[in-house]
Amino acid sequence: MNMDIESKAAVEETLIDFDGSDDPYNPLNWPMKRKLVVTLLYSLCTLGTMFNSSVYNSGIIQIEHQFGIGTEAALLGLSLYLLGMGFGPILWAPMSEAYGRKPAVLIPISGLMLFTFATATAKDLQTIFITRFFAGMFGSAPLTNVGGVLADIWPASQRGAAMLTWGLGVMTGPMIAPIVGGALVVNLPQTGWRWTEYTTGIIIAVSLILSVIFIDESYPPVLLARKASKIRFETQNWAIRSKSQEAGTSIPEMARKYLIVPVEMFIDPICFFINLYGAFVYAIVYLTLAVLPVEFQQVRGWNELVGSLPFLSIIVGTLFAAGVLFWGQIHYVKVMKANEGKPVAEARLLPMMIGSFFFPAGLFIMAWTSDRDVHWIGFCFGLLLLGLGFFTIFQSAVSYLVDTYLMLAASALAANMFMRSVLAAAFPLIAKSLFGNLGLDWGLSLLAFISLAMIPIPFLFHLYGKRIRAVGKRSKVSFIP
Template structure:
């Protein structure tokens, strides 16, 4: 007996890709082109995080020129990071309306302009305003590049691309103080200005290369462009793409990028994972203050030599990259064993390892921060902090993506908002903390907080599935 079936309605005017092997689909780009695009977007990201800390190399010169204290001068970094928190609320919706390329390269141009503006600032107000708006523009790669990597890399290769991009996020702020210190030594009175000139010049070079070799990768925007071209060539005004059926209303964009991310701040999984990752991220920026205190104020090293121990933290990040790569292999085994279904908790293995190294590094830094103890001790502590941070940070990003799926953009926006706000606040009280408690007990206090957070990855590894099933937002994408 034949069953009545409704014929599938095919819209001949609807433009789509010509099957899964269509070369126009970014997933089918040549491997070499994908690597170049990933490299250039990672350089864009490194440029924005570089800009956040290179300014700190010239803090003493800023204080001297504008006759302000340390906390006021530090506002230059704090306001930049605050701009990072709010910028994605503008650039994320722009990426969906106009594509990834414009939503990253236009802000990079803005950051370049404000980097030069901060370099020529005649008063402190101009400097701080330029730094804040530089941060607003600099937030774009931090929020949008993850989407690019999802556009061009299949799931089996995406982990390595995200790992490379994640290294660019953290290597930038760790290398910048070394170069900035060299500029301050070479130019005793205007070195702080040249940190801005150098950043602007570097961003200009990255921007030119990106304009030449980066192609648009967001499929809905590509299909809309394809539909527009065919519509004009054929004069058939009914031709359109799927995204052009719904458009991008202000109400929907506001809900997606303003309301939902803030709702994520109170969803159980997002709140605790974001809090942990944000705390670790903020410690990196507090270390930007702690290292000069230890090696320049206590040990009397100059700005260049006193910045070299940042390489120890960078080495920790590189070692962590190997652990994260092992984590990808571990996740793949769990994924296959689970019938090719997502297992978000399997993403937490590197975080569990890093959760012990992170507080250990803080304690080592604290209790080797004495002039009569060899400098290698403090550096080893910094390497442990870098190792712990990167394993925790990358695992958190991967876990949020697996947990929230189609809501991942909002979960990551909440993550970025929280971590940027904490990173902006921590350096402001760093000097007061270390002046009153000393580096030993100041770093130990942070270590005790990190110890208190060690149970977080274990709790989510054991109970994460149950929590995902009841969370207001996580249950919307819950996969048993």
């Protein structure tokens, strides 16, 4: 017995961990200024990725004329980018565990920059489509890993506000891009579409340089592995190691976590329905990239720049949603305190419950104010409600998944990203058939009716989510009573 106790003590002495809860080396204990810089720079990287996803659409007409193709073929540049974003997590999520968050975001961002410039210089359609797909794959890195960064450096009571900052980059990027792209296309009628890509590449390059200089590694297992390696060489005690070095990051383990587990997540009731709802509203936002040119350029006769300004309505709606989400964070903290400081995942759903009504309301208003004889302000008000509904639903879905699955959150978010990327890639391609056959009024109404049918989802999980989490195959692994 004494031998066992001595052996256990010897093992613990060689196992490196943080020096108590106040260790400044622990990312949770970083100074506030350092946390804010990391959060803002990663949000800027995310904004660049999302900006790139939609800026391409501003030059669709020029691409059609230059290469002699139809709208559906030209839209493949958007869809392939979004599809690439669905496959990226397979690479970047394991990379973050093996090498840390910083290289797993910034190395792919370098690839995104290179493929963006490659699209700008493309001489044929094949090159455009190939480079757009790989740009999306590389650009998915911040969407895959920044959520983990925020979990590394912010405690649960503050994480909602940090997620909100990052989420604004996710949302505003694709909405600002058409306005910038429209200005370039109007002023450069022959080469404007190329300059949408050049401009995006420059934005990404600036964010990359700043991030390389000012961002520090935040993944605790990697930090502890570095600490253990340093002590090992200084003391010449080769038994010293960290828990992550003890566990290892084998290829079979990575494959299980980022391929098999995310697939299994699709049949987990919480993950499936929350992902389905989040993916649907995400895809609708990308469908508006195809709807707005029809409404404001074809129906109302505005030019590319003026016709892109209504995207500002969605951004305004996003800002209102930020207020709802911030209030939701205050509510979440109160519930957590009442639960003896333990997180309550269902408390994340209150903003989603509110947004679930605004989202279909926005679609219905857009549908029935799309006629040329109706003042354009009505359609823009619908866009505002759409933005408010989308951002509250999307952010609540991500936060709820993180709180529900905790250590399996990366797998849940990988499933989330794949589902929403596939839907977002498909929706713009069906836009012409949908609205060509039904018109904007009934086409948008159809989508509104589908979103109405999804309203019960957050309410059901708010009522029964705790019980479902306790018995779910994957959620019970991280269940906190």
